[in-house]
Amino acid sequence: xxxxxxxxxxxxxxxxPVLRDIRLHLDRGELVGLLGPNGAGKTTxxxxxxxxxxxxxxxxxxxxxxxxxxxxxxGYVPQRHEFTWDFPISVEQAVMSGRTGRIRLLRRPxxxxxxxxxDALDRVQLTGLRRRPVGELSGGQRQRVLVxxxxxxxxxxxxxxxxxxxxxxxxxxxxxxxxTSLAAEDRAVLMTTHDLVAAVDSCTRLVLLNGRIIAxxxxxxxxxxxxxxxxxxxxxxxxxxxxxxxx
Amino acid sequence: MxxxxxxxxxxxxxxxxxxxxxxxxxxxxxxxxxxxxxxxLRGMAFIGDAVAHAVFPGIAVAFVLQGSLVLGGAVAxxxxxxxxxxxxQNRRVKEDSIIGVFLVGAFALGIxxxxxxxxxxxxxxxxxxxxxxxxxxxxxxxxxxTGLVILGLVxxxxxxxxxxxxxxxxxxSMGLSVFWLxxxxxxxxTLAVVISLQTIGNILVxxxxxxxxxxxxxxxxxxxxxMLLAPLIGGVAATVGLYLSWSYDTPVGGTIVLVATAxxxxxxxxxxxxxxxxxxxxxxxxxxxxxxxxxxxxxALSQAK
Ligand SMILES: Nc1ncnc2c1ncn2[C@@H]1O[C@H](COP(=O)(O)OP(=O)(O)O)[C@@H](O)[C@H]1O
Ligand SMILES: [Mg+2]
Numbered sequence: 120x121x122x123x124x125x126x127x128x129x130x131x132x133x134x135x136p137v138l139r140d141i142r143l144h145l146d147r148g149e150l151v152g153l154l155g156p157n158g159a160g161k162t163t164x165x166x167x168x169x170x171x172x173x174x175x176x177x178x179x180x181x182x183x184x185x186x187x188x189x190x191x192x193x194g195y196v197p198q199r200h201e202f203t204w205d206f207p208i209s210v211e212q213a214v215m216s217g218r219t220g221r222i223r224l225l226r227r228p229x230x231x232x233x234x235x236x237x238d239a240l241d242r243v244q245l246t247g248l249r250r251r252p253v254g255e256l257s258g259g260q261r262q263r264v265l266v267x268x269x270x271x272x273x274x275x276x277x278x279x280x281x282x283x284x285x286x287x288x289x290x291x292x293x294x295x296x297x298x299t300s301l302a303a304e305d306r307a308v309l310m311t312t313h314d315l316v317a318a319v320d321s322c323t324r325l326v327l328l329n330g331r332i333i334a335x336x337x338x339x340x341x342x343x344x345x346x347x348x349x350x351x352x353x354x355x356x357x358x359x360x361x362x363x364x365x366x
Numbered sequence: 367m368x369x370x371x372x373x374x375x376x377x378x379x380x381x382x383x384x385x386x387x388x389x390x391x392x393x394x395x396x397x398x399x400x401x402x403x404x405x406x407l408r409g410m411a412f413i414g415d416a417v418a419h420a421v422f423p424g425i426a427v428a429f430v431l432q433g434s435l436v437l438g439g440a441v442a443x444x445x446x447x448x449x450x451x452x453x454x455q456n457r458r459v460k461e462d463s464i465i466g467v468f469l470v471g472a473f474a475l476g477i478x479x480x481x482x483x484x485x486x487x488x489x490x491x492x493x494x495x496x497x498x499x500x501x502x503x504x505x506x507x508x509x510x511x512t513g514l515v516i517l518g519l520v521x522x523x524x525x526x527x528x529x530x531x532x533x534x535x536x537x538x539s540m541g542l543s544v545f546w547l548x549x550x551x552x553x554x555x556t557l558a559v560v561i562s563l564q565t566i567g568n569i570l571v572x573x574x575x576x577x578x579x580x581x582x583x584x585x586x587x588x589x590x591x592x593m594l595l596a597p598l599i600g601g602v603a604a605t606v607g608l609y610l611s612w613s614y615d616t617p618v619g620g621t622i623v624l625v626a627t628a629x630x631x632x633x634x635x636x637x638x639x640x641x642x643x644x645x646x647x648x649x650x651x652x653x654x655x656x657x658x659x660x661x662x663x664x665x666a667l668s669q670a671k
Contacts, residue, residue, distance in 0.1 A: 169539045189541015197535040206407055206532055207587045219529040220540030225522050252587040268536070 120183050122147050122276050122307035123168065128177035130160070130167055137163050139331045141177065145309055147275065150302035152322035153311040156351050159329045161311035162198070165278045168309075169195055181276065189220045194269030196279045199261055204254050210264055211249040214239055217268035239270040243297065259290035266297070277301060279310040283317045295321035315362055367613035375612065387498035387565060388608050390509050391622065394562035395574055395600030397513040400520055401558040402579035402600075403593050404551060408531050412465065413450060414575045417556045419469040420446035422476035422568055425493060430483045436508050439560040446472075447552035451545070496567030496619030498608070509561045516554050527551060528589070565604075567619040573626060574600065581630040584637040599629050 123145035130138040138160045145151055155161050166172040168179055170186040181191040194217075208216075214236045215228055222228055228236075240246045243263040248256070253264060262282050269277060279298065283291045291314070299321050302308040312318050318325060319338045327333040327341070327350040334346045341347075344360050353359050376385050405414055424442025428435050450465065480486050480493075492500075520527075529537045530547050537544050555575070562571050582595035607622030614621075635643045 171535075171538050187541075188539055193539070195536060195539040197533065197539075201535045202533045203407070203531060207583065207589045207592055208528070208532070209588070212589075213532065216525075216529045216532050217536070217540070219525050219537070220542055222525065224526075227525075254587070 121145065121180070122182060123309070124178075124180040125168070126178050126180075128164075128167060128179065129175040130163055130172060131175050132163065132172070137330065138167070141328075141332055143326060143332065143335070145276070145307045147305050147307045148302060149324060150298055150308045150310065150322050151324045151326060152318035153309060153326050153328055154313065154315065154318055154350065155311075155328040156313060159350075161328060162280055164328065165195070165280055165309070165311065168278060169193060192272075192275045194272055194274030194277045196262075196265045196269045196277070196282060198280045199258070199265065199285070202253075202261075202265065204256075204261065206253065208253055209250050210245055210253060210256070211236055211240065213253050213264055214267045214271050217271040221272065235271050235273065236267075238273075239267040242270055242301075243267045257290075258286050259293065262286065262290075262294060263297070266301075270301075275306055277306055277308045279308065281311055281313070283312050283314045291317045292320070315359065369609070372609050372612060383499050383501060384612070386501050386503070386506055387618070388605065389506060390501060390561075391498075391565040391604040391608055391618070392601050393509050393513050394558070394565065395578070395604040395622075396597040397516050398558045398562055398571075398574040399578040399582075399597030399600035400517060400593055401554050402575040403582070403589075403596050404527055404531065405555060405575055406579040406583055407589075410555075411572065411576055413447070413552055413555055414559060414572050416450060416465050416469050417443045417446055417552075417559050418568060418571050419473045421556070421560055421563065422493070423472050423479060424476075425563070425568075426476040426479035429480055429489060429493075434504075434508075435564075436505060436512075436560055439563060440557060442472075443556035443560055444553055447556045448549060451549045451552050454548070492567075493563070494568050495617050496563070496565050496570065498565060498611075498618050501564060505564060509564075512557055512561050516557055519550065519554060523547065523550065565618055566622060567617075570619045570623045573623040577623070577626040577630050578603065581626070581633040584630075584633040584640050587639065599626065603629060 121144055123143070125141055125143040128138060128141035129136070141164060153161050153164065163172060167174055168181070168186060170179065170188050179186045181193060184191070186193070215232065218228065218232050218235065222232060237246070240249055243266050245260065245263055245267060248260065253261070256264065266279070266282075282294055282298070286294070295317055298308055298310060302323070310318075310322070322338065324336065325338055325341055326335045327346055329350045329352075333350045334341055342363065344355065344363065347353070347360055347363055348355065348357075351357075351359060375381050376388065378384075405411060421439035421443040424438040424440070425435050428438025446469075453465075477490070480490055483489070526542060526547055529540070529542060530544055534544055558575065559571050562574050566574050578600040579592070579596040581599050582592045585595055586592050603626035604622050607625040608618060610616065610625070611618040611621040633641070635641055638644060
């Protein structure tokens with residue numbers, strides 16, 4: 120059974136077409152990079168997978184069943200700016216907030232919840248900072264808090280929205296390693312980015328998106344300059360293409 | 367007036383309105399302090415402002431019809447809160463100018479309505495600036511009962527409110543009903559505003575919601591502590607404010623708000639970690655602003671490979 124299966128997906132937002140005829144599969148063990156310029160519809164595609172946006176047509180199947188918020192085995196890591204970082208809360212409480220949907224109304228987190236949070240913190244190596252207020256973390260540490268929060272549900276599928284944006288190269292590399300090992304632990308990982316270097320470096324497969332899927336394959340198979348000019352709307356002489364040729 | 371004189375007056379049966387006013391002021395400050403924490407942390411002061419304006423026509427109608435002012439205000443306020451919750455779901459729409467126009471209009475409607483009642487000037491002043499006399503016994507129970515319901519709901523839904531405050535997208539993906547949680551929170555803010563109107567007055571009620579919570583935020587980085595400190599600051603401000611107002615014959619709402627503002631200013635200057643002066647004193651000691659500037663050494667994540 121496929122972890123994620125998208126067939127013929129169409130999404131409109133505000134009366135305009137945003138995604139057309141999206142066909143995308145994901146298996147466990149894969150780390151797939153979803154590449155496209157700003158406004159390409161990357162976030163919209165993740166929201167469609169989570170069933171957070173109305174679709175116009177097509178199907179999204181998660182482990183054989185239609186996707187449903189709170190029911191599917193998906194861990195979501197939204198963009199860092201979605202989180203209120205000046206909130207007075209510690210790292211471990213922020214990670215615990217990822218389990219809110221699992222803890223019944225009127226209940227407090229129990230032993231199993233704290234164990235899951237502890238495991239997630241260990242996994243991203245934040246255990247030493249568990250009591251630190253989230254506002255006092257660096258960008259890379261913040262990104263790892265969000266990953267831990269998603270991992271607190273022990274999901275088999277992980278969706279990451281622009282985890283590299285705004286981070287320096289060493290931090291990107293560190294996170295890339297983390298995502299690679301998360302995928303190697305039999306998870307399906309789908310990550311959006313507009314950062315080519317970081318994606319080529321860590322992903323097993325790249326998907327080029329700009330409203331529709333322009334290409335889908337191993338990094339080595341995507342040497343054709345036209346694919347990249349079509350996706351990013353850049354000219355033949357763009358530095359981006361030099362990068363593609365160099366990798 | 368000394369504290370003992372104030373205590374004597376509190377126990378004086380001829381001044382029965384005084385302990386009643388104190389009880390209502392303290393209860394409403396505690397409730398506003400707790401609810402205000404969410405308002406401050408979510409940056410939704412405009413909701414409090416909107417509701418405070420919108421309850422006015424409801425109160426005016428209740429006054430003209432000689433009904434319950436608390437009830438009239440609650441109905442108008444809750445209606446507004448629902449409208450705002452519905453509008454603000456789509457974050458791309460700039461709703462604040464719509465709210466601005468709509469609410470000043472509502473306020474004007476309240477003033478015109480109330481001017482139809484005989485002897486309205488005195489009542490108008492009472493609504494706008496608060497008063498400690500003429501509180502019916504019934505209000506004591508209404509305020510106490512409503513306050514308990516509000517605190518109970520906060521306790522029950524705390525972890526859900528926190529999740530939504532932290533990250534709406536993530537909350538939706540967990541299957542939480544962000545829309546309904548917003549509505550419940552807005553209604554709680556409305557009810558907190560309505561029960562506080564009597565003593566504080568329409569114009570200053572926003573301060574009771576914001577100031578103690580903002581001061582508490584400066585004093586701590588822990589949400590639990592903040593939600594205990596804010597009602598404490600509110601309750602103390604209400605008590606001290608009422609005492610000063612009674613001693614110096616100043617308007618009660620204004621005096622309570624001034625005391626709360628003084629606490630806020632003190633916290634702003636002297637708070638242990640975030641205070642303006644505390645930070646300045648600490649800097650020469652070499653303790654630069656902490657974690658943000660110097661993240662901890664790079665952990666060996668790559669070993670996991
Ligand atoms: N709520 C919305 N209503 C209307 N259009 C939207 C909405 N959200 C996003 N869009 C539009 O959809 C397109 C894709 O957006 P998005 O998925 O956020 O792109 P990306 O994440 O690739 O930068 C953009 O053109 C954006 O303007
Ligand atoms: Mg995006």
